[in-house]
Each structure stands twice: as structure tokens, then as C-alpha cells.
Amino acid sequence: MEATLAALAPQLQLSRPRPLVPVLPALQDLLPERGLRPGAVVSVTGGGTALLLALAAAASSAGTWCAAVGFDGLGLLAAAELGVDLSRLVVVETPGERWPEVALALADGFGLLLLRCAPPSAPMAERLATVARRSGCAVVVAGQWPGARVRLRVVSRSWQGLGAGRGRLKARQVVIAAGGRGAAAREHRVGLWLPDAQGAVRQAEPAESGAQRRTPAAGRGALVVV
Structure with missing residues (x-):
């Protein structure tokens, strides 16, 4: 080193x-x-x-x-x-x-x-x-850190591209809760494409929020992507 x-x-x-x-x-x-x-x-x-x-x-x-x-x-x-x-x-x-x-x-x-x-x-x-x-x-x-000035927390994730048990992952949307100390004390949330279907990192428009969550088909277990 x-x-x-x-x-x-x-x-x-x-x-x-x-x-x-x-x-x-x-x-x-x-x-x-x-x-x-x-x-x-x-x-x-x-x-x-x-x-x-x-x-x-x-x-x-x-x-x-x-x-x-x-x-x-x-x-x-x-x-x-x-x-x-x-x-x-x-x-x-x-x-x-x-x-x-x-x-x-x-x-x-x-x-x-x-x-x-x-x-x-x-x-x-x-x-x-x-x-x-x-x-x-x-x-x-x-992870957690003593005295962190800014704390970012991923509160939700959803994927675009999966149909009823098949398809290809194309984009991921996340919601981030941002808070912390001092100027960051007031928590707020930001929706992001991480990334979008073109591979870019960008903020999600309000109309897009929640639109890509997929409900598992009847009789199938939920697919979890980490």
C-alpha cells in the first residue's frame, strides 16, 4: 500500500x-x-x-x-x-x-x-x-457512522422491464431520504433513476414515482433483486 x-x-x-x-x-x-x-x-x-x-x-x-x-x-x-x-x-x-x-x-x-x-x-x-x-x-x-453530517437512506426500490415472471431488467428507480445535522437537519426525499433505461442517473419526475412497481403474478413468489 x-x-x-x-x-x-x-x-x-x-x-x-x-x-x-x-x-x-x-x-x-x-x-x-x-x-x-x-x-x-x-x-x-x-x-x-x-x-x-x-x-x-x-x-x-x-x-x-x-x-x-x-x-x-x-x-x-x-x-x-x-x-x-x-x-x-x-x-x-x-x-x-x-x-x-x-x-x-x-x-x-x-x-x-x-x-x-x-x-x-x-x-x-x-x-x-x-x-x-x-x-x-x-x-x-x-452503513451507520458516528457524527455523520449527512445521512442518506434508501427507502424504496423498484425495477422496470419485468413482465409477469419474465423480461429483462432495464432501469431501477429508488427513493432516497436525505437528512443529517446542521443544514441537513430537515429530512426530505428525492426520487432517482439509478439508472434509467438509457443508463443515465437522473431524478424521477413526480408522474413517474411508483409507476414501475410490479405485482407478482398469482401463484408465484416475489422476485427480489438486490
Whole structure:
């Protein structure tokens, strides 16, 4: 890990993020500042790996180095389809018990850190936030996180493309509840196509909301896609 970071250091210094790490236009309403604030942790719950990847799309496309830690079997094809520039993504799938050391090292050199780990202690959470704030790294975590400034929760998911037990998945619609502390204290909900039938991430129009839910045919079990 140290050798890899040393080799990337010159490029990382050239790609320091701006004060706010950008996100796709469709995701801006989820965040009080319409971007990711370095050092301010965003937590994602409800099974939103696709949402975490989508949050990295604009940053990586703009030249920011991103790291994903603890996502065993991360779907790189899915990440690319959501807009992530894989040439700007470093993946550490299974850091094990050393995840704090790995996360701290990456937060000190990367512009965006995606993290899945065991619930940290409050001191560890604060230490990571301090390092990220000092170095200019935004942090998005899968799961609960002590002191998260923004909390995003996937409250519903539905798929388009399946008929009565047959068909092909073409698009997924989700509803995200966004809340948190400070400017994010007032919770609101945003409907998203993640992605739509053309592969784009965009907000769902009110008329589209709920239109794609499928009722299982009589005598069949419900099909669950995760």
C-alpha cells in the first residue's frame, strides 16, 4: 500500500479536489451544499452501493482520485456504467482489521474515499474526519457512522422491464431520504433513476414515482433483486 501511494503521490497532488467535491446534477438535491464537503462524512444506509458509486462519478470524471475500501466483489462494470472513471479508482477489497490504517492513509492522499467497515469508535471516526478535512478528502460510508453530517437512506426500490415472471431488467428507480445535522437537519426525499433505461442517473419526475412497481403474478413468489 505504501509503495502504491508513493508512486501515485505526484499525480494525487495535481488532482486535489476543489472546496466541494462535485456530484452528478441528479444527486445535488441530496446534499445541503449540492456537493461533498471534505471532512464531512456522508453515510448511506438501506443497501445503496449503487448510490455510493454514483456519488463518485462526477468527481472521478473531473480528475479526482477516488478509493473504495471494504467492498468485497465490487462491480467495476456497474461502476463504469454509472459514470465512474475506473482509471481514477483504487480498490482495497478486504483490508480486514487494518481498515483504520488503510482508510487514514487513503484519506490523506485521495480526493474521495468510499468506505465499508465495522462501526468505528467515536475517536476513530473523529480522527478520520480530521485527516480528511486537513487533506481535502470527502468521505462516503456504507452503513451507520458516528457524527455523520449527512445521512442518506434508501427507502424504496423498484425495477422496470419485468413482465409477469419474465423480461429483462432495464432501469431501477429508488427513493432516497436525505437528512443529517446542521443544514441537513430537515429530512426530505428525492426520487432517482439509478439508472434509467438509457443508463443515465437522473431524478424521477413526480408522474413517474411508483409507476414501475410490479405485482407478482398469482401463484408465484416475489422476485427480489438486490
